[in-house]
Amino acid sequence: MKSTKLAILFTFIIGLTILGNKYEDNKSSENPSTPKEILSNDCKTTISGKILDKETKTPVTDALVTLISNGQEIKLINVNKNGEYNFKVNCGIQYKLVVKAASYFKFEFNLTTEKDKSIPIFKNFLLEKACYQTITGTVFNEFSNKAINNATVTLYLNGEEIETTQVDKIGVYSFRAKCNSNYYIVVNKLNFTNDLFEFTTSNISNKSIKHNFKLEPECIQTLSGIIKNKITLEPMSATLKLYLNNIEIETLHINNDGKFFVKFQCTTNYKIVASKLDYKNDSYNFLTDYTENKQPNYFHLKKDLYLEPNQCFKVVSGKVLNKQTKQSISNAKVSLNYQNQEIKTFETNLDGSYLFNIKCDATYDIIASKEGMSTETINYIASEKKGEDKLLNIYLEDINCEQIVNGTILDKN
Numbered sequence: 001m002k003s004t005k006l007a008i009l010f011t012f013i014i015g016l017t018i019l020g021n022k023y024e025d026n027k028s029s030e031n032p033s034t035p036k037e038i039l040s041n042d043c044k045t046t047i048s049g050k051i052l053d054k055e056t057k058t059p060v061t062d063a064l065v066t067l068i069s070n071g072q073e074i075k076l077i078n079v080n081k082n083g084e085y086n087f088k089v090n091c092g093i094q095y096k097l098v099v100k101a102a103s104y105f106k107f108e109f110n111l112t113t114e115k116d117k118s119i120p121i122f123k124n125f126l127l128e129k130a131c132y133q134t135i136t137g138t139v140f141n142e143f144s145n146k147a148i149n150n151a152t153v154t155l156y157l158n159g160e161e162i163e164t165t166q167v168d169k170i171g172v173y174s175f176r177a178k179c180n181s182n183y184y185i186v187v188n189k190l191n192f193t194n195d196l197f198e199f200t201t202s203n204i205s206n207k208s209i210k211h212n213f214k215l216e217p218e219c220i221q222t223l224s225g226i227i228k229n230k231i232t233l234e235p236m237s238a239t240l241k242l243y244l245n246n247i248e249i250e251t252l253h254i255n256n257d258g259k260f261f262v263k264f265q266c267t268t269n270y271k272i273v274a275s276k277l278d279y280k281n282d283s284y285n286f287l288t289d290y291t292e293n294k295q296p297n298y299f300h301l302k303k304d305l306y307l308e309p310n311q312c313f314k315v316v317s318g319k320v321l322n323k324q325t326k327q328s329i330s331n332a333k334v335s336l337n338y339q340n341q342e343i344k345t346f347e348t349n350l351d352g353s354y355l356f357n358i359k360c361d362a363t364y365d366i367i368a369s370k371e372g373m374s375t376e377t378i379n380y381i382a383s384e385k386k387g388e389d390k391l392l393n394i395y396l397e398d399i400n401c402e403q404i405v406n407g408t409i410l411d412k413n
Contacts, residue, residue: 043091045118047111051083051099054126059083063101063127069093091116099125105178131179133207135199139171139187142214147171151189151215158182179203187213193265196245220263223286223301227258227274230306235259236276238307243271272305278360278384279307312360314382315389319352320368323395328352329370332396337365360384368394 051063065085067074074095079085089095092115099107104127111121139151153173154164158181167173177183184198192215199209227238235258242250242262254260254274264270273283282305320332334354336344346354358364361384369375373396380392 043116043118044088045091045113045120046086046088047095047097047113047121047123048084048086049123049125051079051085051101051125051127053104054128057126060101060104060127063099063104066098066100068096068098089113091118097123097125099127101127103130104128105130131203131205132176133179133201133204133209134174135177135183135185135209135211136172136174137211137213139167139173139189139213139215141192142216148189148192148215151187151192151213153213154186154188156184156186177201177209179205185211185213187215189215191218192216193218193268219265221265221301222261222263223272223303224259224261225302225304227254227260227282227305227307230282230308236307238274238276238279238305240305241273241275243273245269246271272303274305274307276307278310278312278386280310282306282308309361312384312386313357314360314386315355316358316364316366316380316382316392317353317355317389318392318394320348320354320370320394320396321352322373323397329373329396332368332370332373334366334368334394337367338362340365358382360386366392366394368396370396373398 047067051060051065052058053060059079059082061079061081061083063079063083063085064076065079065087066076067087067089075087077085077087091113094110094112097109097111099109107125107127109123109125111123113119113121135155139148139153140146141148147170149167149169149171151167151171151173152164153167153175155162155175155177157178163175165173165175173187175185179201180203181201182198183201184196186194186196188194195213195215197211197213199211201207201209226235227240228234229236235256237256237258238254240252240254240260240262241248242252242264244264245268250262252260252262262272269285271283271285273281275281284303284305286301286303320329320334321327322329328348328350329352330348330350332348332352334346334348335342336346336356336358344356346356348354354368356366360382363379363381366378366380367375368378376394376396378392378394380390382390
């Protein structure tokens with residue numbers, strides 16, 4: 001009797017445990033802040049490493065490391081006294097690690113764990129000491145020497161836009177910039193010519209840099225023309241790029257009519273470059289200048305650009321086969337025609353094969369014939385791209401042979 005009660009009690013406890021586990025599973029699956037891959041991935045691995053000072057290579061003991069997946073924060077940990085961190089993660093998942101520490105620049109790193117392989121990832125981070133300088137100045141009208149308000153000032157770091165602001169009522173701007181970095185600032189204002197200033201910050205913290213901008217009242221000129229094939233002189237589609245002081249500022253995709261039209265500012269160095277696959281580029285450099293008394297058409301330049309085709313060849317080959325038996329036909333004549341002119345002839349060998357080297361971007365007729373068989377013509381359009389060789393089999397049919405049998409019907413006797 002006592003053993004029976006114990007058995008019932010044991011069964012009851014197991015039942016409660018199973019219900020509890022089911023409840024926890026349902027609770028986890030309903031938590032919207034937990035990424036689905038965290039719940040379903042059975043393959044686990046680790047991401048670990050150290051956070052060190054970039055110069056001294058000593059541990060940064062106050063660093064915080066955040067693990068992020070699909071834009072959601074998974075876990076935030078403090079490194080230990082040796083600057084070490086460790087995360088247990090799923091296989092085959094993209095993660096981002098964000099490292100922060102007082103008086104250091106933030107560091108971010110993206111990685112993807114191996115799929116279905118529990119391979120640990122070890123990554124050390126070298127944090128750079130936070131060091132900032134200040135760049136300030138005023139935006140002036142170059143002719144009146146008066147401050148310009150509401151001008152837009154944009155800061156770029158290594159060619160990437162970092163921050164944009166507008167100057168105040170007295171034309172003053174200010175940015176905070178990292179030490180030992182390459183920057184440039186672009187200032188623009190409606191009806192004024194843009195100005196650009198490049199500078200490199202030093203390693204001295206809290207240093208102040210001053211640069212004033214002087215904007216010229218805007219003068220707009222235009223350039224138009226047609227992009228043509230240098231050999232045929234026919235208009236053609238292409239890509240046209242506009243460069244300002246060797247920096248690309250605009251890309252245009254020109255239609256089949258080849259016509260282009262660009263606007264640019266006066267008193268500036270410009271270059272346009274036309275390009276197309278399998279053609280040699282053509283370019284035009286020009287320095288615009290502004291003079292009040294010049295005739296109006298001076299501000300509307302015209303310039304055609306000519307693209308010369310690169311020598312581009314490809315191979316078209318195949319076999320001449322009997323349409324009924326699929327057997328090779330030897331000694332068949334295969335001719336290559338361009339614009340109704342025969343330019344090359346090939347006689348098939350024992351395996352019925354033929355081969356032609358042809359120019360790209362052209363239309364050909366390939367004609368195969370043999371005595372006693374039909375003649376077959378195939379129209380082939382060669383593409384503009386090199387290396388796109390074509391395998392083209394040609395099938396000929398036997399011509400039906402008909403004869404006439406005649407005579408007289410006689411009585412045998």
